[in-house]
Amino acid sequence: MAENLSSKNTKLARMLVLVAVAMFGFGYALVPLYNWVCVDLLGLKNSTDINTTLANKAALAKETVYTVDKDRQVLVEFITVLNDNIPMTFRAQTPQMKVHPGEYYTVNFIAQNTSNKTILAQAKPSLSPAPVTPFFEKTQCFCFIEQTFKPKETKVMPIRFVVKPDLSTDYKTITLLYTFFDITDKK
Amino acid sequence: MSAFSAKGYEVKDHNTPQHHHDDHHDDHHGDDHHGPAKGWLRWVVTTNHKDIGTLYLLFSLVMFFVGGAMAMIIRAELFQPGLQLVQPAFFNNMTTMHALVMIFGAVMPAFVGLANWLIPMMIGAPDMALPRMNNMSFWMLVAGITLLFSTLFMGDGLGAGWTMYPPLVLQTKEALPFGIFSVHLLGISSIMGAINIIATITNLRAPGMSLWQMPIFVWTWLITAFLLIAVMPVFAGAVTMLLTDKFFGTSFFSAAGGGDPVLYQHIFWFFGHPEVYILILPTFGIASTIIPVFSRKPLFGYLSMVGATIMIALLSFVVWAHHMFSVGMPISGELFFMWATIAIAIPTAVKVFNWIATMWEGAMTFETPMLFSVGFVVLFTIGGFTGMMMALAPLDFQYHDTYFIVAHFHYVLVPGSIFMIIAATYFWLPKWTGFMYNERIGKLHFWLSAISVNVLFFPQHFLGLAGMPRRIPDYAIQFSDWNMISSIGAFVFGVSQLLFLYVVIDCIRGGTGIKATNEVWDGARQYGGGIVEGLEWTLPSPPPYHTFTEAPEIKSTIPR
Numbered sequence: 001m002a003e004n005l006s007s008k009n010t011k012l013a014r015m016l017v018l019v020a021v022a023m024f025g026f027g028y029a030l031v032p033l034y035n036w037v038c039v040d041l042l043g044l045k046n047s048t049d050i051n052t053t054l055a056n057k058a059a060l061a062k063e064t065v066y067t068v069d070k071d072r073q074v075l076v077e078f079i080t081v082l083n084d085n086i087p088m089t090f091r092a093q094t095p096q097m098k099v100h101p102g103e104y105y106t107v108n109f110i111a112q113n114t115s116n117k118t119i120l121a122q123a124k125p126s127l128s129p130a131p132v133t134p135f136f137e138k139t140q141c142f143c144f145i146e147q148t149f150k151p152k153e154t155k156v157m158p159i160r161f162v163v164k165p166d167l168s169t170d171y172k173t174i175t176l177l178y179t180f181f182d183i184t185d186k187k
Numbered sequence: 188m189s190a191f192s193a194k195g196y197e198v199k200d201h202n203t204p205q206h207h208h209d210d211h212h213d214d215h216h217g218d219d220h221h222g223p224a225k226g227w228l229r230w231v232v233t234t235n236h237k238d239i240g241t242l243y244l245l246f247s248l249v250m251f252f253v254g255g256a257m258a259m260i261i262r263a264e265l266f267q268p269g270l271q272l273v274q275p276a277f278f279n280n281m282t283t284m285h286a287l288v289m290i291f292g293a294v295m296p297a298f299v300g301l302a303n304w305l306i307p308m309m310i311g312a313p314d315m316a317l318p319r320m321n322n323m324s325f326w327m328l329v330a331g332i333t334l335l336f337s338t339l340f341m342g343d344g345l346g347a348g349w350t351m352y353p354p355l356v357l358q359t360k361e362a363l364p365f366g367i368f369s370v371h372l373l374g375i376s377s378i379m380g381a382i383n384i385i386a387t388i389t390n391l392r393a394p395g396m397s398l399w400q401m402p403i404f405v406w407t408w409l410i411t412a413f414l415l416i417a418v419m420p421v422f423a424g425a426v427t428m429l430l431t432d433k434f435f436g437t438s439f440f441s442a443a444g445g446g447d448p449v450l451y452q453h454i455f456w457f458f459g460h461p462e463v464y465i466l467i468l469p470t471f472g473i474a475s476t477i478i479p480v481f482s483r484k485p486l487f488g489y490l491s492m493v494g495a496t497i498m499i500a501l502l503s504f505v506v507w508a509h510h511m512f513s514v515g516m517p518i519s520g521e522l523f524f525m526w527a528t529i530a531i532a533i534p535t536a537v538k539v540f541n542w543i544a545t546m547w548e549g550a551m552t553f554e555t556p557m558l559f560s561v562g563f564v565v566l567f568t569i570g571g572f573t574g575m576m577m578a579l580a581p582l583d584f585q586y587h588d589t590y591f592i593v594a595h596f597h598y599v600l601v602p603g604s605i606f607m608i609i610a611a612t613y614f615w616l617p618k619w620t621g622f623m624y625n626e627r628i629g630k631l632h633f634w635l636s637a638i639s640v641n642v643l644f645f646p647q648h649f650l651g652l653a654g655m656p657r658r659i660p661d662y663a664i665q666f667s668d669w670n671m672i673s674s675i676g677a678f679v680f681g682v683s684q685l686l687f688l689y690v691v692i693d694c695i696r697g698g699t700g701i702k703a704t705n706e707v708w709d710g711a712r713q714y715g716g717g718i719v720e721g722l723e724w725t726l727p728s729p730p731p732y733h734t735f736t737e738a739p740e741i742k743s744t745i746p747r
Contacts, residue, residue, distance in 0.1 A: 009316040009386045016382040020420045027424025027454055031439060034450045038520075083354075083443065124442045130515050181443025185436075 063139050066102035069165045073098045076163070078107065079177040086182040087115035088149065093156075101165040109142060109157045111180065113149035120184045122146050126177045135167035136174060143178060222732055231326075234318035235732060236303045241619075242325050243300025244612075248691070250292030250332065251605075255681055257285040262643075262677035268664050278660035279346030280339060286349035290466065291373045292332050294600070297608045298469040299324075299380045302408050304619065306384060308723035308730065309402045309716065311393025311739040316386035324379035331372030338362035338369070348658060350455055351426065353440040353448050357433050364434070367426045374419040381412035381419075388412075393722075395741040399493075402717040403486065406493050407472030410500045414461045414468070417504075422458035425451060449514055456507035464503045466600060468496060470607040471538055474560050476721075477614050478542050479714040481557035482549030485745050488541040489718050495534035495541075502531045512583040521580040528578035532571070539568055554708070555629035559610035562637045563602055570598030573648065588658075591651025597644045606636070609687060616694050617703035621729040624694035628686055635683035642676030703728040718745045 076099055078092035093108040113119050123143040127133050142157035149155065163174065223229045223238065233239060260281050264272050273281070303321065307314055315321045338344045345366045347356035356363070388409050392401070401409075428439040428451070438444020440451045471492075479486040486492065508516060508524040516524075542564050551557070573595040577583045586592055609632075617623050646669035651657075655666045662670065693699070706712050706724045715721030720742040726734055 005390060008390050012386045012389060013317055013320070013382050016385060016416055020378050020382075020416050022420075023417055024420035024424050027421040027457075028428075030421075030454050030457065031428075031450060034447070034453055038453075039447075122443055128515075179442065181441075183443050 063104060063160075063162075064137075066162065066165050068100050068102035070100055072101055072169070074101060074163050074167070074171065075099075075173045076105075076161075077173065077175045078109075079175060080109065081177060081179040083179050083181045086119065086121070086180065087117075088113055088119065088121070088180060090178075090180055099163055101163045101167055104139070104160060104162045106140075106158050106160045109159065109178065110154065111147075111149070111157065112154040113152060116151045118151060118184070119149045119182060120146055121149060121180045122183050123178045123180050126179070128175050128177070129171065132167060132171050132174050135164040136176070137162050137164060146183065232322070234314075234322050236307050236315045236318070236321065237619075237730070237732065239315075239321050239325055240300045240302075240304030243296045243303060243328075246325075246329065247293045247297035247300060247608075248688070250288055250296065252684070252688070254285050254288035254293050255684060257281045257288065258677065259681050261285065262674040264660055265662070265670050266674040267671065268662050268667055270661055273660065275660045276343045276346055279348075279658070280344040282658050283345045283348055284335070284339065287335060287345075288332070289600075290349065290462075291335075291370075291377075292328075294466050294604050294608065295377055296328055298408070298411070298466075299377070299384075301404075301469065301473075301608070301611055301615075302380075302384050305615065305723060306387055306405055306408060307391070308726065308734060309405050309721070310388065310391065310396060311722050311735045311741070312387060312391035313733060313736045315383050316389075316391055317383045320379050321383050324376045324383065327372050327376035327379070331369050331376060334365055334369035334372060338365045341365065350459070351429065352455075353429060353432065353451050356429060357440075364430060367430045370426050371423055374423045377415050378419050381415035384408055384412040385416075393735070393738040393741055396719065399490070400717070400719045400741065400743070402472075402715075402719070402721065403475035403489070403492055404469065404472035407468045407470075407475075407496050410496050411465050411468045414465050414500055414503065418458040418461040418465075421454060422462070425454040425458065428454070449511070452511045452514060453508065456510045457504075459510065460507040461500070461503040463596075463599075464499060466604050468500065470563070470604050471496060473607045473611045473614075474542060474563055475538075475717070476715055477556050477560045477610055478545050478564075480614075480708050480711050481554060481560070482546045482551050483710045483714065484545055484549040485714055486541070486717055487544035487547075488537070489745075491537055492541055495537040498534035499531060502527060502534070506531065509578055509580075509583070512580045513587045525578060525580045529575065532575055532578075535571055539564060539571075554613075555624075555626060555633055556610045556614035558630065558633040558637075559606045559613065562633065563606045563610065566602030566606070566637075566640070567599055570595055570603060573598065586651060588656055589651035590647040590655045590657055593657045594644050594647035594651060597647070601644070602637070602640050609636075612687075612691065614708070615723075616691065617707045618723060618726075618728050618730070620695050620697070621703055621727075622694050622697040623699050623701040623703050623707075624690050625699055628690050628693075632683060632686040632690065635686070636680060639676045639679035639683060643673055643680050644676070646670075646673045646676075713744050716744065718743060720744055 075096060077096040078094070080090045080092060082088055082090055088111055090109070090111040093110060097105065097107065099105055111121075125138075125141070125143050127136055138159055138161045140158060140160035142155075142159065147155065147157070223235065224232060230238065230242060233242075258281075260273060261278065264270070264278055303315065306312070341362040342360040344362045345351075345359060347359060351366075359366070388401070388405060392398075428437070431437040432439050432441055432446070438446040440446045440448045442448065475486055475492055506524055506528045508520060509528045512521060512524070546561075553561070573591070577586050577592065577595060586595075613624060613629055650666050650669050650673070653666065655662055655670075705727055707728060708715070708724075711724040712721050715724055722735075722739055722741075723730070725739065
């Protein structure tokens with residue numbers, strides 16, 4: 001009876017340890033799960049992010065022609081952020097502009113490496129409010145590729161975008177934010 | 188360590204079967220191989236559930252005061268606007284450490300201590316199922332907390348909040364890996380404790396006690412233990428990802444490498460929400476034990492109590508994102524998590540209803556444990572209501588990260604978990620020590636605590652609604668008055684707890700001189716065990732070192 005009980009206890013304990021280990025794995029499984037459910041199915045991530053694959057970039061190079069809505073104007077604001085105090089300056093040439101939905105615009109962003117080292121940087125976009133994401137299309141962006149900055153180098157980098165005319169009239173302002181991340185050490 | 192053994196000797200004398208109360212030497216235990224080991228080493232090597240329960244409880248009592256002292260520093264700094272006492276970095280240390288110490292050092296170990304002491308006695312088992320693992324999980328807890336405290340002496344320490352959100356937390360310097368390893372140890376410790384409790388409840392119930400006859404405290408702990416096993420490893424995974432992101436070049440949460448900081452919040456709260464129920468479910472079990480005894484009525488709705496606990500536990504896995512309504516979720520997500528959260532109000536309301544129905548027309552008396560229990564039912568319900576307010580996604584945008592949430596979770600944790608741990612201590616202390624505690628000081632402790640806890644936390648609702656953000660050392664001057672009142676409440680509450688410390692030590696020493704009977708409380712045998720006789724009340728007070736080496740008979744107290 002006594003041995004019986006202790007082997008019963010050990011068996012149960014082993015099983016529960018297995019559950020705990022499996023749950024540790026489940027924590028990691030949440031990573032692909034999140035990307036699948038939240039990003040792909042629910043479309044959380046900005047389309048600009050998903051479009052960074054090469055195939056999409058080629059497709060984007062062709063500009064779809066939309067009917068330009070001359071009666072309507074949407075304010076597009078540009079915000080720039082440097083992550084982790086990386087030694088750069090970064091700004092949009094025009095902080096904001098009024099655009100007609102359907103028309104293509106080009107805006108220049110200016111970034112300078114203020115250090116004496118070469119920096120490999122990647123810009124990540126973020127659009128708000130989030131629901132405008134599918135209606136904001138970029139055909140050209142410095143965020144599509146990694147950018148190398150030589151010491152003290154200044155770069156003028158254009159983005160070309162269009163606000164699709166079927167964007168709901170509820171949205172009058174769109175904010176586009178770029179964050180530059182230093183990925184020199186990650187390579 | 189020395190604090191434990193010093194107090195421990197006192198406890199031991201009353202716990203052992205051969206005790207002589209006026210004789211505080213322990214030389215008369217030596218030749219009895221069933222008794223505890225000699226000397227201070229007993230407390231290191233012990234595998235006895237009562238000894239380990241005592242260790243856990245004393246440890247958590249110490250942590251309660253350490254974490255409380257940190258809260259006093261926070262409230263002292265917030266007494267007036269501007270920076271007076273501490274630097275912002277240290278203030279951030281205090282908010283972070285206060286939370287971690289209170290959750291992992293005070294509340295959880297107190298529950299494990301209660302489980303160790305009570306579950307074997309409640310189900311008629313001789314000890315825990317895995318006594319050596321029991322010892323190991325306690326000492327691992329001590330190691331984890333020690334590691335946690337060591338971060339206070341490293342650079343700026345841990346200051347990104349107990350939730351440790353990246354990217355902020357990744358700016359932590361040398362303290363980060365120590366904090367993470369500490370979480371690992373604390374996690375392993377509580378998983379081992381949980382496994383032990385499940386094994387004990389599953390395999391060691393006295394013959395004749397079915398699952399559906401177990402005392403509610405045992406039920407709530409069984410469910411809590413499953414929650415622990417399910418979510419502590421997920422938390423361990425999340426912090427491991429932080430570790431590799433910081434030191435090994437992974438990009439789980441780094442946008443530069445294609446990761447997403449929001450992912451961390453999902454993983455964290457997948458752990459975090461069940462975790463808050465880990466902090467409250469055993470409390471429900473304690474309330475369901477104490478209220479019937481002092482109402483001299485059987486617990487109302489035993490089955491619905493168990494069912495509600497299971498419902499709460501299951502729902503806790505699908506509500507996590509209500510902690511992140513303002514993070515930018517699709518509307519479908521907001522709605523799902525909002526409705527799932529609102530659904531939790533139903534089983535919780537069942538519980539509150541059952542407690543009130545238990546008291547209804549009962550022959551109630553208001554000894555200290557009952558005072559704390561009634562205070563718990565009222566004040567926990569207030570915390571529940573503010574929880575409902577925040578469950579509503581559109582409203583939550585206003586409350587998010589303000590003092591409103593601080594008020595909410597302190598209402599459910601302080602007059603919730605802490606009050607019931609205190610109530611449990613008053614309730615079972617005579618059983619553990621063999622002496623009654625000082626009832627007069629106990630009652631004074633309750634009234635001071637109950638009043639000051641409201642002075643402390645109620646104004647924080649107003650501060651939050653007016654927009655005062657949480658986790659800041661300084662604030663705009665329009666928040667001054669309520670902050671000052673809140674701080675005064677905090678100081679009174681903090682000092683009041685010294686009464687508790689006094690009562691506990693006094694009782695261990697037998698200060699009142701009133702010996703406790705076996706039953707201790709009138710009606711405890713009949714109503715203290717749910718629907719069967721409360722087994723721990725059939726034992727002598729204090730119970731001998733080894734109890735129920737032969738399984739007791741289970742007597743139903745309620746015609747079913």
